[in-house]
Amino acid sequence: MKASDNWHGRPYYSLDAYLKNTYGEKLYKIAVDAGFTCPNRDGTLGYGGCLFCSAGGSGEYAVKTAMHPSVARQLAAGAALFGHKRTGQRFIAYFQAYTNTYGSPSRLRLLYEEALREPSVAGISIATRPDCISENIVTLLVNLMGKFPDKFVWVELGLQTIHERTADFIRRGYPLTVYDNCVAMLRECHIPVVTHVILGLPQESRQDMLSTIDHLNQIGTWGVKLQLLHVLKDTGLAKLYEQGCYHPLALEDYTGLVIDCLERLLPHIVVHRLTGDGPANLLLAPLWSLDKRNVLNTIHHTMKLRSAYQGRLTLRP
Ligand code: SF4
Numbered sequence: 001m002k003a004s005d006n007w008h009g010r011p012y013y014s015l016d017a018y019l020k021n022t023y024g025e026k027l028y029k030i031a032v033d034a035g036f037t038c039p040n041r042d043g044t045l046g047y048g049g050c051l052f053c054s055a056g057g058s059g060e061y062a063v064k065t066a067m068h069p070s071v072a073r074q075l076a077a078g079a080a081l082f083g084h085k086r087t088g089q090r091f092i093a094y095f096q097a098y099t100n101t102y103g104s105p106s107r108l109r110l111l112y113e114e115a116l117r118e119p120s121v122a123g124i125s126i127a128t129r130p131d132c133i134s135e136n137i138v139t140l141l142v143n144l145m146g147k148f149p150d151k152f153v154w155v156e157l158g159l160q161t162i163h164e165r166t167a168d169f170i171r172r173g174y175p176l177t178v179y180d181n182c183v184a185m186l187r188e189c190h191i192p193v194v195t196h197v198i199l200g201l202p203q204e205s206r207q208d209m210l211s212t213i214d215h216l217n218q219i220g221t222w223g224v225k226l227q228l229l230h231v232l233k234d235t236g237l238a239k240l241y242e243q244g245c246y247h248p249l250a251l252e253d254y255t256g257l258v259i260d261c262l263e264r265l266l267p268h269i270v271v272h273r274l275t276g277d278g279p280a281n282l283l284l285a286p287l288w289s290l291d292k293r294n295v296l297n298t299i300h301h302t303m304k305l306r307s308a309y310q311g312r313l314t315l316r317p
Contacts, residue, residue, distance in 0.1 A: 004267060011303045012262050012310035015223070015272045027090050027122050030078030032071055033097035034111045039132065040173050041098070050160075051170040051236040052198070052229060054282055056097065071114040079120060090122040101128040101155075105140045112140075116148045123152030125194070130157050130182035131174040142189050155186055156194040156225070162212045166201050171236070176215075183219050194223035194272055199257050200249040201229055202240070209257060213264045217314065223270040226261060228254050230278035231285040238284055248286040255298045259308050267311030274299055 008017040019027050039045045040053075049055075075093055082091075093115035101108060115124050126141075133155070141153050159179050161167060167175070179195075186193050195216055199209055216224055231241045231248060240246040249257070258274055265271070275295045289295060303309065 007310075011300070011308060012265075012271050012274075013267060013269065015270055018270045023090070023122060025090070027092050028082050029092045029094045029125070030075055030082075031094050031096040032074050032078075032115065033069075034071055034095055034100060035069065036098040036100055036102050038099040038102060039129070040171065045173040046171060048171065048236060050172055051202075051240075052232065054232040054235060054279070056279075071111055072118060075115060075118055075121065089120065091120055093118070093121050093124045095124065095126045099128050099132050100126045101132045101137050105136050108137065109140055109144070112144055112153075113147075116144065116151050121151065123154065125154040125156055127156040127158065127196075129174065130159075130179045133182050133185070135185070138185055138189055138191070141191055145191070152192070154192045154194055154223070156196060157182065158196045159212075160196060160198040161201055161204065161208070162215045163204065163208055166204055166208070169202060180219060183221065187220055192222035194225060194270075195221040196225045196227060197261075198227050198229050199254060199261070202237075202246055206257060206260065210260060210264055213261045216269070217264070217266045221269060223272045224265065225273040226258055226271070227273060227276040228278075228286070228289055230276055230283055230289065232278065232282040233284055234282075241285060250286070251288045251295065251298060254286075254289075255295065255302055258299055259303055259306065262303075262310045263308050263312045264314060265310055266314055269310075271310070 004013065006017060006021050007013050008020060010017060016026055019025065038049065041047060041049045071093070075091065079091060095111070095115075103111075112124055112126070115121050141155070145153050157179060158172075160170065160172060162176050164175060183193050183195075197209075197212055197216070213224075228249065229237070231237050231246070237246060241248070254275075262271070275289065275292055277292070278289055280290055283290065
């Protein structure tokens, strides 16, 4: 295996490795539900959401504190769950549920600052759609970076695929050019971008997925999250699945695709995720994905057998 010394023994540049290299420790993510909705759900673009999106808008892991739903209380409740861990006492506040820039800059500033003021928060990561990032919001993020110079601000963009026909099918609601322009705007202001990609979308071939990775290399994303397409209850995808019109990936197919993508991915791009977290109470398929440890072990074992490593196909010999 040819891998970089700063990858801490993994055949790819994991988020854990990046955090250890940069902050000297692992930082745990605490998911926050700041009460947003999404233009794909509130009627601005549509009502049903993306084909695969659950009613919770990917926010099922936020610690719900019904009596005190403030960001600070959610972070405190989330941090308490990590109390038994011995390493890492600082956290990433992950604005995860729905579209976390879908609000006025003044409202966003209050929410982000509430997280950044917490001494245990090393930085914030904001999950959103590229069509919900305006110049005003970029200016807000730049101002926050100036006000909290010891903390970081990352933006996570749900791209999923570069292919317009798939984007239409999953009802993403914006064209690729919107993503490209958004990445350029964020990069110009030195705001790191993490791009979400879903593997196993309906009607996508292996070559389609690899083309998406090629585009990320070229556009200059800082990080990537590779996720398995989960079939969750009460989604449009669930209907297709129940009608026999969508067949989820098998474990070996998924892990093989992940490795193919990693071999294609430039070696400096930070890999934030290699599999998804389908909530057990909502997941219809594939059920093998519930055993996340097994998925990761299979990827690591197969990479060893294949002598595979991130960027193998993009690095010069
Ligand atoms: S953009 Fe995100 S939150 Fe909105 S419907 Fe799609 S997956 Fe759900």
